[in-house]
Amino acid sequence: MTSLTAASTPAQPQTRTRADLSIRVLIGLAYALIILSAVGMRAITFDRYLPVIDHYDESLRFLHAYSIREDAPLGRSYGEIEWEAGFPPFQPWFTGMVQRVVETQMPFPMPSDYIYAMRIISAGLGVLTTMMLMGIGWMLGRSLGMGAQALMGALTGLVWALSPIIISTGNFALMDPLLFPMIAAVLWCAVYAIQNDSLVAAFGGLALVILAIYTKYVVIYALWPVGCAVLMLVWRRGWRRMLPWLALMAVFSAVTAAWLIFGHGAFTLDNREANKFKDVGLEYMISPARNLDNLAFTIDQTIGLALFALVLLAGVADYIYSKRRGWPVINAHWLWVLLPFVLGCTLLTSSVDVISQTDPKWFRIRYMLPIVPALAVIWAGALAQGISTMTRTRGWRLVPALVVLAVLIVYCVPTLTANIAAAQQFARTHGKEIIWTWSDASLPPDGKIMTGPDSEMRDLWNRPYSGYNGQTSFEWVFDVDPSHSTPEQFVEQGVMYLTATNKDLNSIYKSPATQAFIDQLLLLKVVPPGPEVDYSTYFYRMLPPENEADVTFGDQITLVGYDLNHSDDAVTLRPYWQAPQTPATNYSVFIHLLPEDTQQPVAQYDGTPASSRRLPLTWDDPDEILIGTPATLTLPDDLPPGPYTLTLGLYDFETGARLALADGSDSLVVDTITVE
Numbered sequence: 106m107t108s109l110t111a112a113s114t115p116a117q118p119q120t121r122t123r124a125d126l127s128i129r130v131l132i133g134l135a136y137a138l139i140i141l142s143a144v145g146m147r148a149i150t151f152d153r154y155l156p157v158i159d160h161y162d163e164s165l166r167f168l169h170a171y172s173i174r175e176d177a178p179l180g181r182s183y184g185e186i187e188w189e190a191g192f193p194p195f196q197p198w199f200t201g202m203v204q205r206v207v208e209t210q211m212p213f214p215m216p217s218d219y220i221y222a223m224r225i226i227s228a229g230l231g232v233l234t235t236m237m238l239m240g241i242g243w244m245l246g247r248s249l250g251m252g253a254q255a256l257m258g259a260l261t262g263l264v265w266a267l268s269p270i271i272i273s274t275g276n277f278a279l280m281d282p283l284l285f286p287m288i289a290a291v292l293w294c295a296v297y298a299i300q301n302d303s304l305v306a307a308f309g310g311l312a313l314v315i316l317a318i319y320t321k322y323v324v325i326y327a328l329w330p331v332g333c334a335v336l337m338l339v340w341r342r343g344w345r346r347m348l349p350w351l352a353l354m355a356v357f358s359a360v361t362a363a364w365l366i367f368g369h370g371a372f373t374l375d376n377r378e379a380n381k382f383k384d385v386g387l388e389y390m391i392s393p394a395r396n397l398d399n400l401a402f403t404i405d406q407t408i409g410l411a412l413f414a415l416v417l418l419a420g421v422a423d424y425i426y427s428k429r430r431g432w433p434v435i436n437a438h439w440l441w442v443l444l445p446f447v448l449g450c451t452l453l454t455s456s457v458d459v460i461s462q463t464d465p466k467w468f469r470i471r472y473m474l475p476i477v478p479a480l481a482v483i484w485a486g487a488l489a490q491g492i493s494t495m496t497r498t499r500g501w502r503l504v505p506a507l508v509v510l511a512v513l514i515v516y517c518v519p520t521l522t523a524n525i526a527a528a529q530q531f532a533r534t535h536g537k538e539i540i541w542t543w544s545d546a547s548l549p550p551d552g553k554i555m556t557g558p559d560s561e562m563r564d565l566w567n568r569p570y571s572g573y574n575g576q577t578s579f580e581w582v583f584d585v586d587p588s589h590s591t592p593e594q595f596v597e598q599g600v601m602y603l604t605a606t607n608k609d610l611n612s613i614y615k616s617p618a619t620q621a622f623i624d625q626l627l628l629l630k631v632v633p634p635g636p637e638v639d640y641s642t643y644f645y646r647m648l649p650p651e652n653e654a655d656v657t658f659g660d661q662i663t664l665v666g667y668d669l670n671h672s673d674d675a676v677t678l679r680p681y682w683q684a685p686q687t688p689a690t691n692y693s694v695f696i697h698l699l700p701e702d703t704q705q706p707v708a709q710y711d712g713t714p715a716s717s718r719r720l721p722l723t724w725d726d727p728d729e730i731l732i733g734t735p736a737t738l739t740l741p742d743d744l745p746p747g748p749y750t751l752t753l754g755l756y757d758f759e760t761g762a763r764l765a766l767a768d769g770s771d772s773l774v775v776d777t778i779t780v781e
Contacts, residue, residue: 140266154538159535191373206222216569226282227278230282231272234265237293241258241292241482246489248435248436249434253433265477270474281474287327288475291314307338322374326446327446398461399454399458399461400473407477416487417484488508541573544565551601552647555604557613557614561608587622592648603645604642606640608640629645656773671778677737678710684729694710696711697751698750700750701748716731744780749777754773
């Protein structure tokens with residue numbers, strides 16, 4: 106018996122080592138799964154309707170960075186953002202660097218190409234933030250033992266990995282996705298500095314806070330965690346030993362602040378938030394209702410208010426119970442680092458906005474997202490404390506696993522479902538892209554487009570603001586009451602089209618005079634509502650065809666009119682078409698100028714009936730009028746004088762078969778041209 110005991114003793118540490126190794130492998134796999142989930146959710150949602158730019162601030166950030174670049178390929182053609190003077194300098198600098206990289210890879214990038222690159226970076230930074238939050242949770246949970254510690258790290262990162270509002274907001278090409286990992290890194294440095302008595306981490310945290318302020322001024326509240334770390338180091342080391350480091354930090358802070366204020370002109374910033382803060386910021390900041398609303402809304406959108414409250418209350422109860430029994434507890438003193446940080450962000454956000462009252466709500470929740478790392482740590486810590494307590498309670502062997510499973514189901518199922526639904530939604534073609542694709546292919550660029558200054562169409566062809574990437578460059582003008590002129594006068598001024606939504610027709614264009622003006626125009630197309638577009642869009646041409654017609658070829662394509670001009674050396678005809686049904690094939694048009702005594706043309710044109718990008722097989726709207734390409738027939742120099750017949754018809758290019766008219770003929774006599 107003695108020999109058996111002696112023989113078995115050395116095996117116990119080996120068994121424990123193997124068990125610890127297995128646990129660490131499982132923890133590593135769980136963490137890897139969370140990181141992969143963060144990557145996957147962002148990969149399927151980051152492009153979000155591109156090339157359509159559906160976040161106004163993305164356009165401003167692109168334009169700001171582009172306008173201050175001396176080496177911008179198009180110079181100031183995209184305009185300047187003059188009111189951005191004093192704007193935090195890091196974001197436009199970083200965006201400008203990304204723009205330069207894009208330009209090395211693409212000869213002529215569109216604004217949406219730049220934003221695509223920035224969104225990829227934003228998505229990557231979201232994954233990086235997830236990893237840092239797992240590290241923060243891991244460090245703060247070490248007093249609970251490896252299992253609860255691993256759980257705390259995993260749950261802290263899980264919030265940032267899967268929360269739909271964090272993913273959608275963090276994928277935009279804005280300064281906020283740059284800011285989020287900085288804030289997470291500040292918290293990581295503060296925790297590491299306090300736990301490991303690290304001066305380097307404390308100084309790194311200070312540098313990161315300054316970089317964050319250079320990205321967005323309002324995050325000055327992030328100085329608090331670093332300040333806590335510095336105070337703790339002073340308390341442990343003594344102020345004499347810390348004096349050189351304190352002096353270095355003070356000089357570094359003073360120099361960077363002085364340049365920002367006096368060199369960059371930070372106080373000259375003149376945007377919505379700055380002006381609102383100057384006017385009513387203090388009054389709004391101390392409003393309990395505004396602060397509670399913003400805090401509750403942020404928790405509800407990222408973790409779930411009910412889930413957060415339930416876990417927090419249970420965690421507090423478990424903490425008290427474990428402390429009384431002498432069991433491991435989480436260090437509650439960390440709340441002195443986390444809660445003032447949360448309060449600072451909430452107060453400053455409340456000074457300008459109540460997030461739940463903005464429309465859309467996701468547009469400005471990014472102001473509150475920097476506190477989510479702290480909220481996630483508190484929530485995960487409460488749950489980890491509860492699990493630690495339950496594992497030490499007799500008869501509760503399976504309860505901890507069931508609780509963790511229940512929490513994961515309650516949190517992960519809705520978030521994964523929402524993210525997948527968002528990916529499916531973003532995979533659809535945005536309604537604005539449908540509209541501009543039609544106009545790009547269908548509207549000849551022979552004049553400007555008129556619309557209302559407050560219309561949904563006001564920036565559709567503005568490449569930096571909408572993401573328009575069509576081949577045709579359109580110019581546009583605004584007019585709230587076009588009835589002050591005639592269509593002919595607008596054409597003389599270079600305006601050929603009018604576009605309006607059904608909302609415009611019932612608001613800015615609803616006066617009887619304006620309606621009478623619009624009734625004179627030629628309605629080309631009504632584009633129905635589409636994804637993210639809840640309005641119909643009407644396109645009008647200022648002038649109808651000079652000559653009306655109503656001739657159908659082969660029961661498939663109708664000539665509704667044409668413009669005809671002829672001079673001494675050429676004849677030009679532009680047809681206008683409708684298709685009662687989608688044609689059977691991509692028919693071609695022929696236009697012949699025939700002498701009286703023969704069917705051999707002296708001049709002819711063959712080509713597509715309309716634009717080469719609107720071949721007949723795409724004519725699927727029976728109410729749409731398609732504008733043909735002007736067909737010019739050059740008259741031979743030696744053409745004998747006399748009358749000539751101008752004919753038009755449609756034929757199948759592959760077989761040569763012509764479409765017949767109702768009378769059985771295969772061409773329409775358009776006009777008789779007399780050559781003198």
